[in-house]
Amino acid sequence: MSGALEATEKAYVLLRLGERQFAVPAEQVEELAAAGQLEKIPHTTPQLEGVILRRKRVLAVRDVARQLTGRSLPLHRFYLVVKQQYGAVTESEAIPVTGDCELLTGVVALPRGEHEPEYAAGWIELGGEQILVLDISKLVADEPAGAPDSAGKSA
Amino acid sequence: MISGTAAPHARRAAVEQPRPVIVFEVAGRTLAIPAGDVLEIRSTDSLAGEATPFTPAEFPWVRHILEREGAPHYVVNLCALFRLARTRPTLVLFLRGGRAALLVDRIERMDAISWIFALPRAFRGEERNWYLGLALFEDRVVPMLNARGILRSEQLAQLDSQAAQPVAGAVPA
Numbered sequence: 001m002s003g004a005l006e007a008t009e010k011a012y013v014l015l016r017l018g019e020r021q022f023a024v025p026a027e028q029v030e031e032l033a034a035a036g037q038l039e040k041i042p043h044t045t046p047q048l049e050g051v052i053l054r055r056k057r058v059l060a061v062r063d064v065a066r067q068l069t070g071r072s073l074p075l076h077r078f079y080l081v082v083k084q085q086y087g088a089v090t091e092s093e094a095i096p097v098t099g100d101c102e103l104l105t106g107v108v109a110l111p112r113g114e115h116e117p118e119y120a121a122g123w124i125e126l127g128g129e130q131i132l133v134l135d136i137s138k139l140v141a142d143e144p145a146g147a148p149d150s151a152g153k154s155a
Numbered sequence: 156m157i158s159g160t161a162a163p164h165a166r167r168a169a170v171e172q173p174r175p176v177i178v179f180e181v182a183g184r185t186l187a188i189p190a191g192d193v194l195e196i197r198s199t200d201s202l203a204g205e206a207t208p209f210t211p212a213e214f215p216w217v218r219h220i221l222e223r224e225g226a227p228h229y230v231v232n233l234c235a236l237f238r239l240a241r242t243r244p245t246l247v248l249f250l251r252g253g254r255a256a257l258l259v260d261r262i263e264r265m266d267a268i269s270w271i272f273a274l275p276r277a278f279r280g281e282e283r284n285w286y287l288g289l290a291l292f293e294d295r296v297v298p299m300l301n302a303r304g305i306l307r308s309e310q311l312a313q314l315d316s317q318a319a320q321p322v323a324g325a326v327p328a
Contacts, residue, residue: 040184041282058275091276
């Protein structure tokens with residue numbers, strides 16, 4: 001997906017990570033699922049917490065909260081299942097979120113600023129609050145180099 | 156051997172018929188390995204007098220070296236490789252067609268599987284070498300070890316080189 005947002009009305013999914021809200025273009029979202037059994041497998045990839053089994057598929061669970069808010073979510077209440085692009089291949093991934101998500105339709109997003117992080121696709125305004133629109137694919141690209149992996153953390 | 160190549164549409168690696176696998180435990184984690192990739196299972200006690208402590212700085216997960224059939228074999232501590240809590244392994248799995256042996260805590264059971272899930276592309280680290288894919292046992296997702304990915308040929312060559320200079324390259328385990 002391109003990071004640039006067109007100045008047209010689109011639908012966005014509003015998600016909460018701890019105390020903060022973010023938005024994701026609705027076309028990148030598959031579903032919101034109740035948190036199931038997280039299976040931790042040894043690995044060295046930053047951000048990944050493990051995998052879940054969902055609709056007969058194994059989905060990687062990517063904790064983006066630490067990158068976006070500075071702290072991981074202590075409790076997974078729901079998973080937002082999003083489409084992630086790997087070259088020509090699209091795979092689904094699960095992002096732990098704090099609570100229910102909300103679908104916003106007919107929203108025109110503001111473009112991202114020059115000095116904002118790559119994962120910022122733009123902004124939407126909601127009730128006087130500016131909410132960052134995430135480019136999910138750039139969250140992966142922006143992984144901090146050499147970040148500690150989650151292998152070995154308790155299941 | 157079970158192929159790790161996934162059918163793109165289903166992201167599953169199919170095999171023709173159920174193949175036996177060994178399900179084992181390391182530091183409380185359950186893993187599996189195709190039974191055909193395991194040559195021999197021995198107790199760690201049986202290595203006494205046969206294996207020499209050997210832990211090159213570049214391979215902190217290698218714990219011992221021993222001679223088998225005229226070639227050096229390397230004993231890998233999976234807890235160290237996977238950065239899991241340290242445990243006291245009781246068994247060693249000698250792998251077929253390679254020169255690696257794996258320290259494991261216990262064998263859980265034998266099982267059989269017909270297919271495995273490909274490892275999601277989100278996993279981009281060393282685990283892509285470690286695993287053939289992910290198996291499903293009674294709704295539990297279990298990594299299927301790739302016997303040839305734990306110590307790859309280039310790593311074996313480095314270890315051989317280090318083993319040839321044990322005084323300079325090795326530190327006590």
